[in-house]
Amino acid sequence: MGPLFPTTCVVLLALNAAAIPASISPEDYAADEAEQTINNEIFDDYRGKGCVDDSGFVYKLGERFFPGHSNCPCMCTEDGPVCDQPECPKIHPKCTKVMHNGCCPECKEVKNFCEYRGKTYKVLEEFKPSPCEWCRCEPNNEVHCVVADCAVPECVNPVYEPEQCCPICKNGPNCFAGTTIIPAGIEVKVDDCTICRCHSGDWWKPAQCLRRECLNGQS
Secondary structure, three states: OOOOHHHHHHHHHHHHHHHOOOOOOHHHHHHHHHHHHHHHHHOOOOOOOEEEOOOOOEEEOOOEEOOOOOOOOEEEEOOEEEEOOOOOOOOOOOEEEEEOOOOOOEEEEEOOEEEEOOEEEEOOOEEOOOOOEEEEEOOOOOEEEEEOOOOOOOOOOOEOOOOOOOOEOOOOOEEEEOOEEEEOOOOEEOOOOEEEEOOOOOOOOOOEEEEOOOOOOOO
């Protein structure tokens, strides 16, 4: 039987050969550098060199431009774009058409009419929605109305005429004498023995009546 040493050496040599990594060629280094260069071109850092808008356009330092997300101009600086932030005037609450072409929104059309109970009226137009109301469309597109203050009618049976706001006493002042309505200002014989008269100015009070002695059948 021959010696075992040569066999052991062969095994160790085989193990060492498996542990040695594959050799890297110069072509592999060149490919990695090319890929890194492409990545740098895609994700280039423009800080301190320029500014990029939402569409990918590059602007130089000191150049003014309009980014896609804002209508206000911006200045390209080393720290990035610095955009104008003006104090825009408030939009009129009655504005019906707003334009956003500039840095600040603009009202291009203001409502120049009033709406009241489903109808429209021109500015400064006067109208009467009911016999007792007088209204006007104000310049601020609001309707201001005045309601007539009717005097208390001097009768117990007032009537309302068409197109008139306040009730009227067609038969003049009167009052109640029991269940009978009598005219004011005179004495009225309500039956054979009773004479009544309305209170002066107090028509809502029952009439003052005076009962006299009378004979049956006496007129």
